[in-house]
Amino acid sequence: MIPPMRGIEIKPADKMHRLPPYLFGRINALKHQMRQQGADIIDLGMGNPIDPPPQRVIEKLCEAARNPRNHRYTLIAKGLLNLRRDVARHYRDRFGVELDPDTEVCACVGSKEGISHMLLAMLGPGDTAVVGDPAFPVHIYGVALAGANVISVSLGNDEEFLERVRYVVEHLYPRPKLLILNYPHNPTAMTVEPAFFQQVVALARRFGIAVLHDFAYGETCFDGYRAPSFLSTPGAKDVGVEFTTMSKPYNMAGWRIGFCVGNRTMIDALATVKGYYDYGIFQPIQIATIIALRHGHADVARQAKLYEQRRDVVIAGCERLGWQAEVPRASMFVWARVRDEHLPDGSSVAFAMKMLEAAEVALAPGRAFGENGEGYVRIALVENEKRLRQAMRQLQRALVK
Numbered sequence: 001m002i003p004p005m006r007g008i009e010i011k012p013a014d015k016m017h018r019l020p021p022y023l024f025g026r027i028n029a030l031k032h033q034m035r036q037q038g039a040d041i042i043d044l045g046m047g048n049p050i051d052p053p054p055q056r057v058i059e060k061l062c063e064a065a066r067n068p069r070n071h072r073y074t075l076i077a078k079g080l081l082n083l084r085r086d087v088a089r090h091y092r093d094r095f096g097v098e099l100d101p102d103t104e105v106c107a108c109v110g111s112k113e114g115i116s117h118m119l120l121a122m123l124g125p126g127d128t129a130v131v132g133d134p135a136f137p138v139h140i141y142g143v144a145l146a147g148a149n150v151i152s153v154s155l156g157n158d159e160e161f162l163e164r165v166r167y168v169v170e171h172l173y174p175r176p177k178l179l180i181l182n183y184p185h186n187p188t189a190m191t192v193e194p195a196f197f198q199q200v201v202a203l204a205r206r207f208g209i210a211v212l213h214d215f216a217y218g219e220t221c222f223d224g225y226r227a228p229s230f231l232s233t234p235g236a237k238d239v240g241v242e243f244t245t246m247s248k249p250y251n252m253a254g255w256r257i258g259f260c261v262g263n264r265t266m267i268d269a270l271a272t273v274k275g276y277y278d279y280g281i282f283q284p285i286q287i288a289t290i291i292a293l294r295h296g297h298a299d300v301a302r303q304a305k306l307y308e309q310r311r312d313v314v315i316a317g318c319e320r321l322g323w324q325a326e327v328p329r330a331s332m333f334v335w336a337r338v339r340d341e342h343l344p345d346g347s348s349v350a351f352a353m354k355m356l357e358a359a360e361v362a363l364a365p366g367r368a369f370g371e372n373g374e375g376y377v378r379i380a381l382v383e384n385e386k387r388l389r390q391a392m393r394q395l396q397r398a399l400v401k
Contacts, residue, residue, distance in 0.1 A: 018144045042391040045362035049251045054299040060291045064284035074280035078271040079107025086293045095229040103264040111245040111258035116142045121269035123148035129178040134369035136186045157192045182214040187378040188335040189328030197233040204239035211240030217331040219249035222308040225329040249300040310381040317392025334379040359398035
């Protein structure tokens, strides 16, 4: 008699257990359920642009997609040479940074993929990265997925923050291998001046620590502020890299294309990992991106102005609610401290769930970005001004009830 077949016990890697429950999961599930029931949810929880890309870029994508040759594998994981040349030209014209397109530029499937694979290339078991808290989740959990450790320090944009980083680097053995920075910051919209990066380069040189700077919101600036590129700092290419993306300034989020530029050793490591994982980005997307970089400067400025106007609407709404929120100089978010009496049990996750049900407005709970985010919500400026005003009114009515 043949014994009954039994299933084997399947165990994911131990590092998977280091990932916490996805805090957005419950909110997303409830949001989907409510929409299925006909609710008009105003979704300010995700930084997902609703505005279209420049028309000329869309037209170039369609034109390139009609060419049968562009549907093959690209075979160049780090991007077409002409695209990398235009990225280098953009950095030279916008930030005064000279880059070698052959060795100092790599195209990525969005900056999030690039950061994840860079962490995989740079870190392994026993290695440590230093990250500010709160932080964009991939900055923390990309490290965990690489099998390495995270040391979180309270976020800042000044000498005190760098002192906290310096203390950790100096006293931890073995020393951390990587410092992950992100300005303009997600979720807090915190910004820096060029002098800050000068101190970062000095710290990296002194302790032999590499730097990864996420510059996703570098082109989305307000009130005349110009976010400095880390790479524009003398000596920055000797110690690190910077990631940019087409998602936010050009409204090309779903296209999944971004760039890593800077230190050639780190770029080579990233390109090597990518060579094992993918065949590069769909070629028509790369070709259309060249057009965006060459001719999209006015489009980027126009989009930043839209976000600036939306920011003012949300800031005014936060003031009426009694929430504390600094007026951001960049990014596509407002980071607001919710009044204590509005927080059930002090939980920003519970508060976000409550507002989704009572106000039909989706917000990102601050706790999803780290312990120091508790008590805050991140409000994405992705709807038009009319919808944003409506969202703030609905929040106010729900909280009065």
